[in-house]
Amino acid sequence: MNGSAERDVAFDNGPRRRRFRAVLREARSLPTVLLVAFCMLVGIPATVGLTPPQELAIAGQELSVGARPPGWSLSGPAQLVQIGNTRIDIAPLQVFGPLRPQLTLGPIQRNAAAAAAIDPSTGPHVRAGAMAALGNGFLRWYGWATLGLLAFTLAATAAAGYIRVLATLRRQSRTPHRQLSASQLWQHGVAQSLRMTAVAVTLTMLAWAGAGALAYDGTVQGLRGVRSLADLVGTRHLAPMPVGPKVTGYAGAVIGDSRAARVGGAPVADATEDDTACGRSSDSLAAEIGRMQGDRVLNLACSGASIPSGLLGPQARGGRTLPSQVGLLHQVRGLKYVAVVIGPNDLAWGDFLTYCYAVADCHDNLTQGEFDYRLAAFDRDYGELLQTLDDLPDRPQIIVMTSYDVFNPDAKCADAKGPANANGLDPTNISLLSSRNTALNDVLVSGAHKYRFSVATPRLAPLCSPDSDRLGADIQGLDSAHPFHPTGIGSIRLASAVVQQIGSGTQPATAARRG
Secondary structure (H helix, E strand, O other): HHHHHHHHHHHHHHHHHHHHHHHHHHHHHHHHHHHHHHHHHHHHHEEEHOOOEEEEOOOOEEEEEEEOOOOOOEEEEEEEEEOOOOOEEEEEEEEEEOOEEEEOOOOOOOOOHHHHHHOOOOOOHHHHHHOOOOOOHHHHHHHHHHHHHHHHHHHHHHHHHHHHHHHHHHHHHOOOOHHHOOHHHHHHHHHHHHHHHHHHHHHHHHHOOOHHHHHHHHHHHHHHHEEEEEEEEOOOOOOOOOOOOOOOOOOEEEOOHHHHHOOOOOEOOOHHHHHHHHHEEEEOOHHHHHHOOOOOEEOOOOOOOOOOEEEEOEEEEEOOEEHHHHHHHHEEEOOOEEEEEEHHHOOOHHHHHHHHHOOOOOOHHHHHHHHHHHHHHHHHHHHOOOOOOOOOOOOOOEEOOOOOEOOOOOOOOOEEEEEEEOOOOOHHHHHHHHHHHHHHHHHHHHHHHOOOEEOOOOOOEEEOOOOOOOOOOOOOOOOOOOOOEEOOOHHHHHHHHHOOOOOOOOOOOOHHHHH
């Protein structure tokens, strides 16, 4: 019985093995190899180019989704086509393979649906629906393109089969002693065409499926880091317009936030409305640098300033709208150096500090993700600021100041314990805040080095440290009106760090810096 069963199995599997071997031979044959190459190198690009985009209506806008014509490169970006305007490569969406999405938009329509997309109450729902509609539109396009490629492959296979039959008949005419009957020629041609079709369709469709998978993966991976339209299509650098009349007579200038303005100090003599609104003091960073250097130093720093609101753009403060600090800086002639103090306001540092005072452990993924997001946004804004400073008249030395730590990890004084009913800062929370400050400084330093700007690293004694030199604290404590900002002594230490960098090296010309 066992021997009979084995013979039956061998008998059943024999034809299958022969058919499989015949298919393998066909896959290695020159006509089939050329056919598959033709379907992939010609059929796929032709399919991408000939498949019409899918028309959609999203948020009151008419748009279409499809794929851009493939190039010869192994990878490339997706593309946004703005009708009547331009074509924009979407750099974050890098796709390997020939299938690179293309979105055609415009002209922009102003209607109720468009207004709902930017309304805070309805915008998230509309945008989520828009993403789903775009995904479904591309899938529909991909489905139609798949049918088109299949039809192309079958047509190419039929043509190739016909050519092979003609070639066989020609060979037969040259060898009359080996001629086959019409029935044999038909059977041979049909079997050969079926094998060639199976190989060509299978390999071409597998390649097309791989292209679709690569397009999906590239799109999904690229969208993970996108938080805004600027992230998606890039930004156009626009330097702030110069503000006010030309100014002379200053050797240096200071731009930045409340640490540079030195909030909490004695007001400057003959203070202007801008001085009062910004909280500038008589012992500000600019004033202390001027005393140490014997120079006139222009103080443009303002409390609450960030890069978008204060340095590159106007800032609302004290009931006034203050012009861009960099815009004012562009009108100053004869500057030798500019000190830049920026960072914590851009990150809304007070939020993280308050949260760590309030909870026993502030090391959670939610707030860490928020910090990472804000730091990435700051990095982009900081890059634009550096590019603008690199274009200042007279090419002054740019000195970027890093941020200081407020506490040592073992701090246990009242300032670390915090206000009443607060959990306070334990060593774990202090170490977390210190690591985030280090991350901020890494961005500040790396950006400055990219442009070959100087870096000033102040050495302020953290809160809860012993007063070893009996000069007093460097940082204002919780009982002060402006906690965690430098004191008068701290402002001197900040100025000392800047003064040590003034003239520390000649900065190359702009073109060399950008190299």
